[in-house]
Amino acid sequence: MPRYVRARTLDEALDRLAAGRWRVIAGGTDVFPALADGQPGREDMLDITGLAALRGIRFDESARAWRLGALATWTDVRTAADLPPWFRALKLAAREVGGVQIQNAGTVAGNLCNASPAADGVPPLLALDARVEIAGPGGVRVEPLAAFITGVRRTTLAPDEMVTAILVPDPGRPGASDFLKLGTRHSLVISIAMVAVVLWRDEAGAIAAAGVSVGSCAPVAVRLGALEARLVGQPPGTDLAALVHESDGDALSPIDDVRASAAYRREAALTLVRRSLARCGEAAA
């Protein structure tokens, strides 16, 4: 008979994980739909929602990074008042995850751990160079998000580890970001494609660093490195959309599915990138 435990402390949770095989459950918005339809659950469940230490969003001075506790929900992101303007991409993504019900329950960390190719949280956090803080029996390790997700529903998490926070570094320069999601209907929609763009400016207003990422077009969301390199150094007022090359799509490996064809995905992703660059360029220029 599957067990269910609601951990009261992080140590207790880690002890449990060390002692047996558990499925961590946070918001449950991926866990519950994955239960076979009408069938009883078969996994032991470790509920982490009681771990108060994992709640909230705050700035971590020592890490020079914003710390999203593993229990920070999409609603927490959406309504956080003190986040810098360059968090816009993640805030926009938060607004587009499911509906209010899902945003209230679903956690950003759960979104990353679930590692769906269509996870809306991944492109913004990837473009923001986010890192994942992971606790396990050996202590805490921090890994770049780009390395954390390794494939469709696969991460580097060991069975005895759990995510405790997402760290979003603050590079200490002005930045702007944007997120665009494309789906067949208005709400509650799995993305056909989504893109995030982050632009960092130097004192002169030129682009000092850029992050451009695309989701739902490969097993794991992809950063368009060649495009990012082309963006760096561009002075304010540049028509950034014009810098996108057709070949930037080569980094993608979309598939045909019920939502859209592969060819469409590739083309649409680049269209979204152009639009997002334009929006972002305007915001930051």
Added chain:
Amino acid sequence: MTDPVPVSFTVNGRAVSVPVEPMRRLTEVLREQLGLTGTKVGCDAGDCGACTVLLDGAPVCACMVPAGRLEGADVETVEGLAGPDGSSSALQESFLRHGAAQCGICTPGMLMTATALLRETPHPGAAEVIDALGGVLCRCTGYRKIITAVMRANDPVPLAETPAAGGAVGARVDRLDGRPKVLGSDVFGADAWPADALRVRVLRSPHHRARFRFGDLDAFTAAHPGLVRVLTAADVPGRNLFGVIPALADQPVFAEGEARYRGEAVAAVVGEDAAVRHLDLESLPVTWEPLDPLLDPEAARAEGAPLVHAGRPGNVLARGLVRRGDVDGALSDPDPDVVTVAGTSSTGFVEHAPIEPESGFAQRVGDRIEIVACTQAPYMDRDDTAAILGLDPEAVRIIPTAVGGGFGTKLDLSVQPYVALAAWITGQPARLVYTRAESMAATTKRHPSRLSARVAARRSDGRLVGLDFSGMFDTGAYASWGPTVANRVPVHASGPYQVPHYRARSLAVHTNGPPSGAFRGFGVPQSAVLQETLLDELADALGRDRLDFRILNALEAGRPTVTGQVFAQGVGIRRCLEALREDWTRARAEVAAANARAEAEGRPERRGVGVAGMWYGCGNTSLPNPSTIRVGLTADGRVRLHQGAVDIGQGSNTVVAQICADALGLPLACVALVGADTDRTPDAGKTSASRQTFVTGKAAVLAGRALRDRILLRLNAPPDAALALDGTVLRAGERSLDLATLAGEADAHGLVLAAEETFDPPTAPLDENGQGEPYAAFGWGAHLAEVRVDLDLGRVYVERLICAHDVGRAVNPTLIEGQVEGGASQGLGLALMERYVPGLTEDLHGYLIPTAGDMPEVVTRLIEDPDLHGPYGAKGIGEQVLIPTAPAILNAIRDATGVVVRDLPVTPDRLRAALRAPLETPA
């Protein structure tokens, strides 16, 4: 199962303490353990939002909250919204007044979500409401009335209309069954069950086509404590077949040896609640041998294709034909004045997706069986279930629950045979609630279509000369309503126009797909897509205005339809089209200006406007379809209306009562409804074919008048005497009678004065060329769609819908608007997003239906061209509303972009591919 642990939390301010299985969903704790069934379950996957409750003040899906987490939590449900005295809150009252609840299954989720919004934003704007409600699906309303009800919740709610005697027809009275819907107390299929009910779950084929064998089921049962029985075909005492058309009944309750579609039932487990819930159905001893399935009607028609049913050669279930004039001659006319256009279209399976999955229970009462379940067709259920159990129809009692959306799918049997068999065989009550995936896989769908047509008109006078149509419909594994679709389509494929030379052929072909059945419009929405989009091309080819071209060719009284029927009255299509003219002119100008701007600014965005017309026959095609209504007075001074037409949210409970009250001459407030129950209410037929207002409504007129005559006779009052009820005293003009004195005369229904009348609309059979009088009346309508297209992404946004419908007489304008908005939203879904692929889209995130933000403003223009037969002139509306939406949207897309897409749905990738096509064609 994990051992139950105690949790203490508060529900609606009340402290509760219950032992829970910690991974049990909060929905189940509320519904099954605390009896709070106001919280609904539509999917168990977060997709529908019907289960929304407030957890510590925030809306969440209760289906994804594990019970183990509830300690100390504060839960608010719909039951907590009303005041302590049971009075509804302002928001609930606003829902009722604005017609925001149709079937009511989504209402609790909508109310709870809106409650959270209104606490922070008492007077939200439309965009805020749409944002907040985006997570709750509604399949009935098209959302607009819900949005209005939430926006105005904290304004003074207008008082309910309470029409005086004779004033009910035409009044915007509240839905008579609406209060329990907004209170969350209405009882749907899954909401009531006897405490000792066993639970039933059905094992279904995971393959499109497979042979199967069972292992030792008895040993399996014995090895599972709490399991009582595994039922298979061998346990069916009567006929292991059912079907809505008795002569073609071909669907087994349990497949025997071979399953013909994915989702077909092969066995059912029956046992104690927890034992069955925790059973892994995949552990049942069954071996499957998958066979090559026929998934495409063309393949099913191919030479040598295996037969889905022996005895149906070529896999043909049914054919239809309507022929008039000489279409070959007309379309091959060498006269250069004759212009012809041709095209093809296709649609896939479309799922009804009522938010309520099929559900109910049965109990054995002596030698009878009672089935309490959601349904659209109680008497048909009764007869079919009786045959399955080997009983007389009278031994089966069907008591329909409130129905959380049907749209045609709940005409066919679903849970009924399983719960009936389980209860009959075990002697204990038995309940079954379909899961969402089961509901999607097992139940009927809209027929996929492959259509082609040619249509011609004269350049000189703009008159249509001929239309040649042929359509192949994938009717899936079983007959269901396939023949009905095959018959209805050829009658309607001309559209509401005068077409002198006409031929329409249809073919319903079996495949190993899910059974295609009835879905709002019986194939006509599919054929209208092709016919109405071709009319636009033809108008353009003739150089004529698209709306004027339709008006010029519109049917008129005194002119023959394509079946040769001539109506002397009640043909309102011209008025419907004309009602769009002003908007057409305005929208054309706006579109031109907007597109010129977009072009000048280099924005990849174009707007477009499209119109489409529609006609739809009310009632069964050339078949009898009577309805009977009983109405009477009780000794305690109530008018009791035995109204057996199942209200699936469309409003028959209210409309039929309004009609009957006026015919009788007493105020609507005096009328008490006796709901459908095959033991108590006479047969009002099935809720389909847009027949309840028209047919049952007419029976209500006749019954109301007959009762009035009886009263006048009894009181010896003159024919024009006004009636009044004053306590138990009945007055007719000067005369009066204390009904209490008649208590001894009460009949079996408790009525002291009563009348029962039947109406069967006059039709005449169709001959071998499809000529005849298939319907006593048609409903007419035309929609105008305004769209915006993102050219680079192929995404279509519908910005406004203007819907003109000739309803003969608008018995209740609020309810009709609700039908229009809801039908239009289903038409929008058909056009842009809905595509059911067996095995791939068996949930409400793979299968997309419109959300609140997908529905534009809908303007309804009601035209009242009274029909001779209809009650107070009224005609049907239920299906009419869906038909013109998709073609109007397609026409608007073509107007915006110049490309024709007729393979539905027009998803972004399909439209984008079509937009690219001209670029990619080598010069």
